[in-house]
Amino acid sequence: MITTKYNPIPDELCENYFNILINRLYKILPLKEEYSPTVSVYIESLLSEMTGGQDVILFIRNDGQYLSIINSLEYIKDCEDISICKREIFRCIRIVGTLKRKYFEVKE
Numbered sequence: 001m002i003t004t005k006y007n008p009i010p011d012e013l014c015e016n017y018f019n020i021l022i023n024r025l026y027k028i029l030p031l032k033e034e035y036s037p038t039v040s041v042y043i044e045s046l047l048s049e050m051t052g053g054q055d056v057i058l059f060i061r062n063d064g065q066y067l068s069i070i071n072s073l074e075y076i077k078d079c080e081d082i083s084i085c086k087r088e089i090f091r092c093i094r095i096v097g098t099l100k101r102k103y104f105e106v107k108e
Contacts, residue, residue, distance in 0.1 A: 002014045003059070004056050006056070011104060014103075018100045021050075022093050022097070025089055026089070026093065027042070028076065028085070028089055029085070029086060029089055032076075032082055040078075047074065050069065050073070065095050065099055073092065076088050076089065
């Protein structure tokens, strides 16, 4: 069980959230490539969710890697160079994978 601000939640629920986070990060790529006018709003929404997540899922509150994703998204929001955006998004996705392994991999 994962300790949250409210009630404990199953590990699987939190791990699934990280999978959803990966999908939400991937979604930025086509929005940026198509110069979608909604990309900034989408990233702002994701930033709000992730920032709120730090107050709900207590173990990520002090994890610098999670903060690194938030910082990168803040940069990507206004970045116009698609190649830089791609590089940073894939870096964020790798960090989410690292966080999943760090917190949910079965340790024998």
